[in-house]
Amino acid sequence: MWVGNSLLFNWLDRILVPAQAPGQTSKPTGTVWLLHSGGFYYVEKTLLAGEPLPRPLHWFKWQAYTTWLSGAALLVVVYYLSDRAVMTDPGAFELSHAQANLAGIGAIIGGWALYESMQRVVAPRAPAVAATVWVTGLAAIAIALTQILSGRAAFLHVGAMLGTIMAGNVAMTIVPSQRELVSSVAEGRGADATVSARAKRVSIHNNYFVFPVIALMVISHYPVFYASPNNWLVLFLIGASGAGVRHAMNLRFTNRWWKPMLAGTIAAGAIALFTAIRLGSSAEPTLGGDSSVPVVFADVRHVIDRRCTACHSGQPSDLTFGAAPGGVTFDTPEQIVARASRIHERAVVTRTMPPANKTKMTDAERALLSRWISQGPPLRPRQ
Ligand code: HEC
Known part of the structure; x- marks a missing residue:
């Protein structure tokens, strides 16, 4: 509501139709007609010179x-x-x-x-x-x-x-x-x-x-942004492009090129973010390991049991997050296989699981998961 109000009043201030002869401050300085839900609204802006304070007066704080x-x-x-x-x-x-x-x-x-x-x-x-x-x-x-x-x-x-x-x-x-x-x-x-x-x-x-x-x-729901080794740069780009988009929106009343400027700012921000994240992920250390040796599913399951099921289980032993976080459980082979691509994304690519490596997963274990996925996403758990 705070942000909504702020955007609405910014817009109102700029869209008001001037309605006053110079010097007549008690008259409205501007008016505007609005249509919302089931009716028309008439808004008047005034500085109330010499007039009593109206009641009730609604504040926005x-x-x-x-x-x-x-x-x-x-x-x-x-x-x-x-x-x-x-x-x-x-x-x-x-x-x-x-x-x-x-x-x-x-x-x-x-x-x-x-x-x-x-x-x-x-x-x-x-x-x-x-x-x-x-x-x-x-x-x-x-x-x-x-x-x-x-x-x-x-x-x-x-x-x-x-x-x-x-x-x-x-x-x-x-x-x-x-x-x-x-x-x-x-x-x-x-x-x-x-x-x-x-x-x-x-x-x-x-x-x-x-x-x-x-x-x-x-953004705390999108690890790809905050987990990049370049995350300070990503942070800076988010700040700059967010403020830039706002600037282009502010210009829309005074600059007739605001639409291409807005589109350009959004596109430039997106490209810069994508590039920063990409550069960061190519800097990730390679995990190593011989990718031709077939991975046995029992080993995969062993790693998941040791490093993930403390939280991701129907009966989690780590209760920091209450029930299984995100509703994700790895109690059965089917559950593990069904999440293979997300396991790869979180434990191998972005390394955002386990969170802050709480269960001390090793690089060798991540490499094992990586090899398991790269040998073809398994449709059924292999024994
Ligand atoms: C200390 C508890 C904890 C451990 C251990 C843990 N996770 Fe998570 N996991 C979370 C929390 C909290 C979330 C929800 C927040 C989030 O998505 O970052 C989550 C979400 C997930 C999700 C669902 C969201 C998505 O991106 O699809 C997957 C998949 C996942 N974790 C995989 C793993 C894997 C694989 C491991 C083991 C290598 C693991 N987790 C270990 C706490 C944990």
Whole structure:
């Protein structure tokens, strides 16, 4: 609802038909007719000079607060209170669960504090310096997270850091400036146009953060993005192309070439992401092993039993994720064979299973699975 409202009001602001003679601020500054569900809506924008404050007056702030609060609660439950499997990747960097949590929380608070201090202290005098410092600082934090946390946790924390900055902008700048606006109208002073200048600046930032944050929130379901050894580059490309797409959308009211620009931005982003992921996966170490020696299914099953069924079973022994994650179980040969291509994708290609290699699967075991698949996807379990 937060993002939906924000997109709707951005659109409204630009689409309003000017309806006012110069100097007549009490008249609507713009109007627009809308059609939605079963009726027509007439929207009027006004600065309410010298008029009483209308009641009830609906504010738009709880959409932002509940988004942040529910996201923060999920982060605590899913990442901080659960096992270390998802926060760290021992193959990349050794951290205890507590240290990893501290790094994650520190990144969120540190990134927000850097941004907020730049906005308050430096931006009023030197906006370009402030923007350079916070953009560089946030990028450095993001890259550092990809180096010390598991790819999935790093991406999620960068999204959480940007989301916290956005919610902070609403709570600490936009809503206070709206309060000032309301009280100046209530006192009959009329709205002070300068009051909203800072609010305007940070809402432009929120506007550009929206798409990268949404992408980072859902990307934990797509290991191909976060598991690439180039994931810091992938992260950067997601941020840049998300903001670029938003920019092309913002231009649509002022630039008649916005459609080709939007299409070009999407295409360039997709090609750059694809290339970055491809370059990353060709850098994967080859697993070795003689591919001509036929693999015995009993060996495959033994590997799966040792490394996977702790979680992927009707009766999992590792209860971190509750029931079998994703509904995937490997209790019978048929279940293993039916998932052969996904097993290959997760355990051999992206190496995102076991998560952060919790069950300490070896390269030789991955190589065995790889050979098993490359000898032709088995239709029935071979004995
Ligand atoms: C510590 C618990 C754990 C272990 C051990 C584990 N997994 Fe998973 N698995 C998960 C979780 C959590 C998910 C769901 C999240 C996700 O997809 O990343 C999942 C999802 C999956 C999926 C379904 C999603 C998809 O991409 O198709 C497959 C297949 C899978 N794992 C294969 C494996 C294989 C193969 C092994 C052993 C080499 C393994 N897992 C070991 C926790 C585990």
